[in-house]
Every structure is written in structure tokens, then in C-alpha cells.
Amino acid sequence: MPTRLRTRYLQADALAAVKRAPAVGILGARQVGKTAFSKQLAKAAQREVLYLDLESPAALERLRDAEAFLHEHRKKLVVIDEVQRKPDLFPLLRSLIDRDRRAGRFLLLGSSSPEIVRSSAESLAGRIAYLDLYPFCLHEVAQRDRDKLWLRGGFPRAFLAQSDASAATWTQDYLRDFTEREMRVLGLNADPKDTRAMLAMLATVHGAPLNMSMIAKSIGMTGPTVKRYLSWFEQAMLINVLPSYHMNLRKRLTTAPKVYFADTGLLHSQLRINDLASLRSGIVAGNSWEGFVIQQVRAWLKGRAELHYFRTHDGSELDLLITRSLRPVVALEIKTTNSPSLSKGNQLAFEAVKAPVQLIVTPTSDDFPYGKGIRVCSLGTLWGHLERALR
Structure with missing residues (x-):
């Protein structure tokens, strides 16, 4: 299977959102390519990145004191993958953003679900830009x-x-x-x-x-x-x-x-x-x-x-x-x-x-x-x- 990353149709819009909003949410079906896309996006944004996969016990351990940990890495673009698995993060992200509303602080990746939509809508309204990532489309293939x-x-x-x-x-x-x-x-x-x-x-x-x-x-x-x-x-x-x-x-x-x-x-x-x-x-x-x-x-x-x-x-x-x-x-x-x-x-x-x-x-x-x-x-x-x- 080819390993070269394809430039996704959403990249320009996502890059603009990272430069505009404190948080950007990339929602898509599981296995649609959100993780690979986030790495591609971070490279295009030329930002130092901290990547956290919430399916990993090690990542969850690092978030044991999430407020202190995320504050320590506040200068980085923090990518949180499978964010729907830890909905209690959203109120904390709101607090961190309200203390420092710089654009491009958090990139949140998640499989769309009632929980992620409800939690983020309540906690991050006015602070997050949403983008839907679909499977490959015609403009991305030969x-x-x-x-x-x-x-x-x-x-x-x-x-x-x-x-x-x-x-x-x-x-x-x-x-x-x-x-x-x-x-x-x-x-x-x-x-x-x-x-x-x-x-x-x-x-x-x-x-x-x-x-x-x-x-x-x-x-x-x-x-x-x-x-x-x-x-x-x-x-x-x-x-x-x-x-x-x-x-x-x-x-x-x-x-x-x-x-x-x-x-x-x-x-x-x-x-x-x-x-x-x-x-x-x-x-x-x-x-x-x-x-x-x-x-x-x-x-x-x-x-x-x-x-x-x-x-x-x-x-x-x-x-x-x-x-x-x-x-x-x-x-x-x-x-x-x-x-x-x-x-x-x-x-x-x-x-x-x-x-x-x-x-x-x-x-x-x-x-x-x-x-x-x-x-x-x-x-x-x-x-x-x-x-x-x-x-």
C-alpha cells in the first residue's frame, strides 16, 4: 500500500481555520484519515506539535493533571485524537482558551457522536471551528x-x-x-x-x-x-x-x-x-x-x-x-x-x-x-x- 500522504481537499480550509480560531475540530467517520490529515496540516502550518491519542493509556496518563500538562505546552499546537473518549476535557479547554485566545491552540480529532457534538457545543461555542473530513473524493484521486x-x-x-x-x-x-x-x-x-x-x-x-x-x-x-x-x-x-x-x-x-x-x-x-x-x-x-x-x-x-x-x-x-x-x-x-x-x-x-x-x-x-x-x-x-x- 502506498505510504505517500495525499494532500486532502480540506487542507486549505483547515489551515485557514487553524490561523483564525483557538480550536479546530476535524470530525469524520472512523478510519477516514483524520490522524494522517492532522500530521499533514501541522506540517503545513509550520507549528511545533504535541500529539495525544486518547486511545493510548500513555496519553491518558499524561493528562492525569490535564490543566498543568496543557498549560506547560501552551505554545504548541496540541493535537488531541479520539477526543470523544474524554468529554470532560471540553470545559478545561474552554478555560484554557479563555485565558489565552491565540489562534491555533488545539486541533481536536474525533469520530462524530452525540457526546462530542453535545459537549463541544456547550463548552466551546464561539471558540471552535468545525470541519468535516470525508473519505477520498474525486478531486483527490487520478x-x-x-x-x-x-x-x-x-x-x-x-x-x-x-x-x-x-x-x-x-x-x-x-x-x-x-x-x-x-x-x-x-x-x-x-x-x-x-x-x-x-x-x-x-x-x-x-x-x-x-x-x-x-x-x-x-x-x-x-x-x-x-x-x-x-x-x-x-x-x-x-x-x-x-x-x-x-x-x-x-x-x-x-x-x-x-x-x-x-x-x-x-x-x-x-x-x-x-x-x-x-x-x-x-x-x-x-x-x-x-x-x-x-x-x-x-x-x-x-x-x-x-x-x-x-x-x-x-x-x-x-x-x-x-x-x-x-x-x-x-x-x-x-x-x-x-x-x-x-x-x-x-x-x-x-x-x-x-x-x-x-x-x-x-x-x-x-x-x-x-x-x-x-x-x-x-x-x-x-x-x-x-x-x-x-x-
Whole structure:
């Protein structure tokens, strides 16, 4: 496996945050590369660093008198990894920051969880800048590796594995660890059997409007329990919830959100899809590709706009709306073919939404007008259209 560190898409934003805020929080799923990224960031910031991994007993021992220890190293950038494991640190960090509000004092790394969000929100409000670190995205890999990224997902150990089979094995192990151990480490009272059942069910409804009662009935849970697990998975950055768009339109709209696995490698592991041939020929290819494109857009946006989908009860539908203050800026329909056509429902949806920029996104087609203000573009040229639309 290559050992060279890749420059992550978040580096410029994180470096700016370190120079602006007393504390910076890098949140991401477990094994997404937060530790490697923190070392890359510290090097770019040209700071003397103290690194503490709270999974290490030695680090916990050094924090026995945390106030004195951290005060002693106050001139350094203190990187605290797996910070969610010691939530009682947050009030102390607040006190230390209030005594000395210099920028770049603490870099906090953690798997997103209810505990870390609640504790930091209460203790470090106004003192911390949050950034979400996703798995590798298209802007971090070679163009020739796009389909590999789609199949394997962007978790570094899966994407950089020697073979598709090795990547699949790593992802299966990752999900097993999440199911049997990590949920409880995050402070969640989750039953491994129920967690497995929920993940398996979510793989079958990836990209579909969420029917909570159907899921509950299928796996023998109550509606509130299903809702609780969905919230846990979302906070752990395992899934993304895409809300429907329903502002100021005189139509009967679907209001249920859609749920997507945040990483297509995780989805494919659940569905036992381990090679590109099986993926391309399978019935899930369309929904999988749709989720892949949406995740690439989400990572590229870095919080600059909101994401929705659009669907009416009469069948008008668009895969993705990019909005600002709930006003459509870009409307996208995502296709797996390079010779796309629109259904009547797609055309009616474009007309109803009236976004200034209307795009059909294909894998690798040329960029050309489709008609009625709609343009076809490839995933590779999408970013130029989005950049111009969001200026």
C-alpha cells in the first residue's frame, strides 16, 4: 500500500481555520484519515506539535493533571485524537482558551457522536471551528481511478488496497467493527444484531424516499427505534440524509427524505458487490452512481450551499437541487449513460423548480445544450458549472 500522504481537499480550509480560531475540530467517520490529515496540516502550518491519542493509556496518563500538562505546552499546537473518549476535557479547554485566545491552540480529532457534538457545543461555542473530513473524493484521486473510487469507496485503506478483493475484505471488517464495537464506544446503546439489520435494510433502499414504517415492519423494530438508529448512523457519518425540497410550490410534493450511504464502498459491501462488472450490470448501478455523484458534490461544496431532491406525487422528479437560503441555484438530474434522455417527469420538474442552472450529469459525455435551458455535462466538467453558479 502506498505510504505517500495525499494532500486532502480540506487542507486549505483547515489551515485557514487553524490561523483564525483557538480550536479546530476535524470530525469524520472512523478510519477516514483524520490522524494522517492532522500530521499533514501541522506540517503545513509550520507549528511545533504535541500529539495525544486518547486511545493510548500513555496519553491518558499524561493528562492525569490535564490543566498543568496543557498549560506547560501552551505554545504548541496540541493535537488531541479520539477526543470523544474524554468529554470532560471540553470545559478545561474552554478555560484554557479563555485565558489565552491565540489562534491555533488545539486541533481536536474525533469520530462524530452525540457526546462530542453535545459537549463541544456547550463548552466551546464561539471558540471552535468545525470541519468535516470525508473519505477520498474525486478531486483527490487520478481521473483514471474514478470507477475504482466508485466501487471501493474513499476510505483510504479500501481505496489504496492492492486489489478489489482486499478492499472488499477491509470494508467488511470495518462494518463488522462498527456494528460490534464502535457504536458502543461512541456511547450508543445499540444492539449489534439490530445494527446489522438496519444497515442491510438501508442498502436496499439507498436513494429512495424513506418509508419509516416499511423499514420498521421489515426488520421487526418500532418506528421510534428505526428513527433513533438512523440518527446514530448519520451522526457517525455512515449515512447522509437528503431532504426533499418543498418551498413555495403549489404542488403535492414528496416530503420524506432520501437516505444514502455516505461512502459507496460501504453500500457495495452490504450488497456483496466486489467488482466493477457486477456493479455496472447490477440493478443497483443507477442508485449507487447517483449516491456517488451526490457525495462528490457534498464534499466539493464544503458547506457553501444546501442539498435537496425534488419529487411530486405525480412523478416529476430531480435527483439533486443545490439551494441557498432555500432558493434553487442549480438543478441536476444524474444519469449513468453518456447519451441521456429526460422523462416527462424530469422535464416538468426542471420547469417547476426554475433553477438558474439546469444540468444533466453523465459519466464522461461531451458538454452540450440539451434544450429549454438544460445542459448536458460530464462529472468531470460539472465543477466548473457549479463554481460559476455559486459565485
